[in-house]
Amino acid sequence: MSEVEQHLKHPLRRLWRRHRTYRPKVVAAVTVTVVEKVADVMPELLIGAAVDVVVRGSDSFVADLLGVHDRFAQIGWIAAFNALVWIIESSTGYLGDVLWRNLAQQVEHDLRVEAYDHVQHLDVEWHEGGTVGSTLSVLNDDVNQLERFLDVGARTIIATTLNVVLVGAIFAASSWWLTLLAFAPIPVIVVGSLWFQRRLEPLYADVREKVGDLSGTLAANLGGLTTIKAFTAEDRETARVRDLSDRYRLANRRAIRSSAAFVPLIRMAILAGFTCTLLLGGWAVLDGTLEIGLYSVLVFMTQRLLWPLTDVGEVLDLYQRGMASTRRILALLDETPSVVQGSATTSAPPRGAVTLRAVRAGYGEAPDVLHGIDLEVPAGEVHAVVGATGAGKSTLLRLLLRFQDPRSGEVLLDGHDVRDLDWETLRGAIGYVAQDAFLFRGTVAENIAYGAPSATRAQIEEAAALAAAAGFVEALPDGYDTLVGERGQTLSGGQRQRLALARAILRDPALLVLDEATSAVDNETEQAIQRSLATVTRGRTTVMVAHRLSTVRSADRIWVLENGLVTEAGTHDELVAAGGAYAALWAVQTGAALLDPT
Numbered sequence: 262m263s264e265v266e267q268h269l270k271h272p273l274r275r276l277w278r279r280h281r282t283y284r285p286k287v288v289a290a291v292t293v294t295v296v297e298k299v300a301d302v303m304p305e306l307l308i309g310a311a312v313d314v315v316v317r318g319s320d321s322f323v324a325d326l327l328g329v330h331d332r333f334a335q336i337g338w339i340a341a342f343n344a345l346v347w348i349i350e351s352s353t354g355y356l357g358d359v360l361w362r363n364l365a366q367q368v369e370h371d372l373r374v375e376a377y378d379h380v381q382h383l384d385v386e387w388h389e390g391g392t393v394g395s396t397l398s399v400l401n402d403d404v405n406q407l408e409r410f411l412d413v414g415a416r417t418i419i420a421t422t423l424n425v426v427l428v429g430a431i432f433a434a435s436s437w438w439l440t441l442l443a444f445a446p447i448p449v450i451v452v453g454s455l456w457f458q459r460r461l462e463p464l465y466a467d468v469r470e471k472v473g474d475l476s477g478t479l480a481a482n483l484g485g486l487t488t489i490k491a492f493t494a495e496d497r498e499t500a501r502v503r504d505l506s507d508r509y510r511l512a513n514r515r516a517i518r519s520s521a522a523f524v525p526l527i528r529m530a531i532l533a534g535f536t537c538t539l540l541l542g543g544w545a546v547l548d549g550t551l552e553i554g555l556y557s558v559l560v561f562m563t564q565r566l567l568w569p570l571t572d573v574g575e576v577l578d579l580y581q582r583g584m585a586s587t588r589r590i591l592a593l594l595d596e597t598p599s600v601v602q603g604s605a606t607t608s609a610p611p612r613g614a615v616t617l618r619a620v621r622a623g624y625g626e627a628p629d630v631l632h633g634i635d636l637e638v639p640a641g642e643v644h645a646v647v648g649a650t651g652a653g654k655s656t657l658l659r660l661l662l663r664f665q666d667p668r669s670g671e672v673l674l675d676g677h678d679v680r681d682l683d684w685e686t687l688r689g690a691i692g693y694v695a696q697d698a699f700l701f702r703g704t705v706a707e708n709i710a711y712g713a714p715s716a717t718r719a720q721i722e723e724a725a726a727l728a729a730a731a732g733f734v735e736a737l738p739d740g741y742d743t744l745v746g747e748r749g750q751t752l753s754g755g756q757r758q759r760l761a762l763a764r765a766i767l768r769d770p771a772l773l774v775l776d777e778a779t780s781a782v783d784n785e786t787e788q789a790i791q792r793s794l795a796t797v798t799r800g801r802t803t804v805m806v807a808h809r810l811s812t813v814r815s816a817d818r819i820w821v822l823e824n825g826l827v828t829e830a831g832t833h834d835e836l837v838a839a840g841g842a843y844a845a846l847w848a849v850q851t852g853a854a855l856l857d858p859t
């Protein structure tokens with residue numbers, strides 16, 4: 262389906278098509294509501310029948326229908342039928358409530374989980390495009406909004422429509438001219454509703470957009486609170502939030518102003534219809550052209566027909582919000598990742614050999630960051646990538662995990678193009694430690710075992726020891742069972758890095774990818790990690806990025822990246838001897854440059 266077609270298609274139709282499993286539930290809920298509504302109009306008919314019995318006695322409608330001529334018995338029958346109607350109405354009311362609410366909850370649950378799962382599979386670049394806040398608001402607010410519409414709105418729409426049809430049928434069977442009078446206000450209400458609907462739609466879309474902006478900024482600011490504090494930007498940020506919140510409030514105010522005007526308009530129309538039926542119907546009874554029983558039914562029915570229509574404003578409100586939200590949910594579900602897994606798996610155990618051939622890569626519309634990289638990491642070797650900041654080192658590592666694909670050229674793992682491999686084969690072979698070590702809410706042990714949930718405590722402790730993390734973990738109040746806060750904020754940067762390293766080691770991957778994995782630890786800890794890494798990386802393919810050259814000194818091969826191109830490659834000693842960029846960097850880092858002014 263093209264984008265335009267998708268947009269044109271009504272969101273409820275799309276939901277109906279997508280989620281076939283709801284259909285029986287929808288049918289059951291609608292059926293129960295129909296029965297409830299039929300039972301609901303009965304009491305007015307029974308009042309009319311009772312009046313008819315009192316006025317016409319043994320000639321009444323009930324007498325004809327049941328063949329019972331005693332007035333007391335007739336009233337008794339009406340009362341008994343009335344009791345039955347109330348029982349049906351109460352039980353279908355209960356059942357309808359349960360069915361509609363559960364349906365709404367089910368849809369809410371399914372859509373939230375589906376949207377979350379979908380979002381997880383979207384491109385890393387999509388996530389980096391600053392969409393966290395608005396994605397959160399789709400997963401929370403929009404999904405809730407749809408639930409509210411299904412819970413209250415959909416049911417009311419069906420009930421009101423049915424009401425018009427049933428009452429209309431009763432009217433039509435009674436008096437054609439009173440039917441016309443009672444129904445006269447309906448076009449005004451319908452045209453008014455449609456006009457309001459068109460007016461409200463963009464206003465609610467605006468409200469949703471504003472709340473997305475607001476939650477985006479709130480999420481970003483709460484994540485970066487320490488930076489805000491460090492730059493004493495609290496007042497500025499409060500002003501920004503105030504401004505965004507105010508825009509949200511004003512957008513809501515515009516929507517409220519329009520939607521609030523709706524009910525008074527409908528009331529005026531209802532008043533006209535009701536007064537006409539009361540007055541002209543009453544005169545008709547006095548003239549003897551209308552039965553008094555029928556008159557009392559129709560007066561009550563006019564109320565029953567028109568008053569529920571005052572809910573139309575509220576329901577349209579819910580409908581508009583619900584549809585704006587559904588469109589956003591569906592738009593999120595329509596997002597397609599450009600990086601999708603291949604289908605190939607390999608039978609041989611992975612060895613982690615990496616080859617990059619003429620790789621060009623970049624972000625969005627921006628020019629290339631990597632300008633044609635050729636690089637070879639044979640299985641079992643430890644290779645390092647160094648270079649100035651912004652040279653493209655992290656970008657290169659991202660290609661290995663397929664966080665993005667190259668614009669041209671190819672990336673191979675054990676001779677297979679990474680684009681052909683499925684995620685488990687590709688990413689399952691890699692232990693990755695990101696520059697910004699991310700920890701989840703949970704215990705230290707759970708965080709280490711994140712990539713190997715079935716690991717034993719002994720294996721977890723061994724991995725922690727190899728990552729030089731055992732010491733500090735054991736000193737924590739509850740050791741491995743200590744809870745780390747959200748994003749691991751209760752730990753230092755170096756501690757987080759070591760846990761992330763332990764997490765990668767525990768996976769026992771064929772290829773270890775370390776992006777500045779030890780940048781935040783002190784020299785002493787780094788040396789401890791280096792010693793451990795010597796064990797961990799023995800015979801294991803490793804690609805590491807590091808700024809601190811002492812970290813990569815013992816690598817089998819070092820690749821020097823400058824402005825997206827490999828400019829040098831070799832062992833540490835070879836590169837130092839070559840006297841190029843690496844040698845200069847080494848001199849700066851060891852202080853040799855300061856000692857030797859030439």
Ligand SMILES: Nc1ncnc2c1ncn2[C@@H]1O[C@H](COP(=O)(O)OP(=O)(O)OP(=O)(O)O)[C@@H](O)[C@H]1O
Pocket residue numbers: 389624625630648649650651652653654655656657
């Ligand atoms: N997610 C992104 N979106 C757009 N551009 C990006 C993104 N990540 C990196 N870049 C750009 O790509 C270039 C290379 O960045 P990269 O992170 O690969 O460099 P690096 O060598 O790892 O730097 P550092 O040593 O600072 O980590 C930079 O110019 C950067 O602005």
